[in-house]
Amino acid sequence: MAQAAALSPALREEASEIIGSYRGQPSGLIQVLSRLQEKLGYLPRDVLKEVADTLGVSLTEVYGVVTFYALFTLKPRGRHTINLCKGTACYVRGAAQLIERLKKDYGLKPGDTTDDGRYTLEVIRCLGACGLGPAIMIDKDVHARVKPEKLGEILSRYE
Amino acid sequence: MAKVTLTIDGRKVEAERGMTVLEAARLAGINIPTLCYLENLNAIGACRVCVVEVKGAKALQASCVLPVAEGMEVWTNSRAVRASRRTTVELLLSDHPTECTTCIRNGTCELQALAESLGIRRVRFEGEKHGGVPDESSPSIVRDNAKCVLCRRCVAVCEKVQSVKAIGPQERGFETAIAPPFELPLADSVCVNCGQCTLVCPTGALHEHDDSELVWAALADPGKHVVVQTAPATRVTVGEMFGMPPGSVVTGKMVAALRRLGFDRVFDTDFTADLTIIEEGYELVHRLQEGGVLPMITSCSPGWIKFIETFFPDMLPNLSTCKSPQQMFGALAKTYYARKVGIDPADIFVVSIMPCTAKKFEARRPEMTDSGYPDIDAVLTTRELGRMLKEAGVVFDALPEEPYDDPLGVSTGAGAIFGATGGVMEAALRTAYEVVTGKTLPALDFQSVRGMEGIKEATVNLDGTELRVVVAHTLGNARKVLEAVRVDPGRYHFIEIMACPGGCIGGGGQPIPTTDEIRKKRIEAIYRVDRDMPLRKSHDNPVIKVLYQEFLGEPNSHKAHELLHTHYQPRYQYAQL
Incomplete structure (x- = not known):
């Protein structure tokens, strides 16, 4: 697994402050994680280790909670966000095949980010473009009637 | 406890309030199949195999988490219940590799047994695996x-x-x-x-991790002199691999079986258990007299060693520096024994039969090579030995009882009881008492350190000196003891810790199933072995005396330290992150 670029020292310091305020409080786990997610945009490994040590929770449990809730991410957001619609209309018109293709060609799962930090995939429900399905929105651009074989060309436009 | 009466399968059953329907049914001799349930440890209603029908309930209920209630009517095997269990197990099987014939758990798998008992002949579902x-x-x-x-x-x-x-x-x-x-x-x-x-x-x-292939290869190699040692706890468990009842003492048959496999010498870890008592006993007396680090903690259980290295690295100086009996055996086999029989230690292959999976890790620790060779070349658990004997077609029940080989097969009852929680403590006390007081121990059995209680404290009077000792088994209990010692370092002088429940008789390499009831029977068997030995104190072992005369000098000598003692390393949790 590629390690994300380190946080700035100032941000890392803030993370430690947040964690420190839950010292010895295992029940504060979800709360501290969600504050860190909000502050840092993701949850780096060394931060999770500090959470485990400071709260007195096993790292096994910390990682279990992080990977259980979709709210938490282990990688920083990609430079571009692909919002893929899996609403009813887009679904029947082939959204699942798009997800399959993204997984195969980019190793991308919903909620995940490519190792090179280029794309983050989010699955959403309805862009209000049901007549244009399957629809995806990359950053602020909507792409309509996307076919799996056209995905590569579309994505290549986003460096 | 208040009693409630409920009806299970049309029978009136009495149960204590707070019990689950599963427990009440089992007490009444009614079997409800389970999969995720584990007595006293895991009752989470997750697998849905133990479902029952309850009058008035909308859906089937998981009996492992369903409390009994007055007047409750329960059916454990109605058509709906059986259909539900089948569907559940079929769904599990639809995402399970159906390679039962080549699986290591072939014959001891609970999923296999469940599918068999539910009469599943076909899986109706196909899905992702x-x-x-x-x-x-x-x-x-x-x-x-x-x-x-x-x-x-x-x-x-x-x-x-x-x-x-x-x-x-x-x-x-x-x-x-x-x-x-x-x-x-x-x-x-x-x-x-x-x-x-x-x-x-x-x-x-x-x-x-199955290492039997390593051992088969060594046994087939004419250039190798293959010796084997058997841990104390294996002689009361290996019979279970052949359907003998738990608690069967099969020492002589195991020795015979190992000879049938082709081992050149069959020796006994009980011998180096005796040696451990001498080395550790003198170490303790030295620490007591010279103001060394106390309490001293035993170091025989490799799961425990990695535990303290990982979770309590600050307390490593409290550990006895003695290697475990397994490692002491290997170090002597490749030095003292090699010299005695005139075989190049490079050609000696040492196999251990252990109740323990952690012994495999211990054998591979890089520091366990003091003779210039790895102390131990291969470690087999009781389960692996059982499988090898089956593969070789050895008819275990029909074997005669054979004795161990000389010289490393001579042992005392003190060595044997290493296999049960409290055994190392008791063996050490038998020797320490006589060494310190110079008197003969009036009663050999230290009942206060025996049995399945998690933490056992005792005070022993060594001719005026009060020795405060404690015995803990399971690492959860070890953690409690260490935390108590951190708060009050003077609380104890000597601590025995075994990683597994019940000690080595309940080790992770022992036959499946291993339950608390089975552990108790194995413990009784261990003390029977001890009682039936002609010698029951480690310092009475005649070969140990000769070993010191001929080779080691005296307990804790320079040579003993070089071969039989070790050091430990702190392991920081997830240091790589």
């Missing part, structure tokens, strides 16, 4: 998540009994996997290799 490659990073334990049914019994043991928490549920939904954090290989986790998870895993998802 987990697949994946087994994690063989650990020398002790293999994780094969393709066979995992997510029952969480391993998680319960690792957390509640051992307080290690190396593995837990990660991800969610179909992606859920029981794994170390960050899905690290087991070898990079805080796993201490105790193998208790392999005892409770219902399937082949967690099992011992």
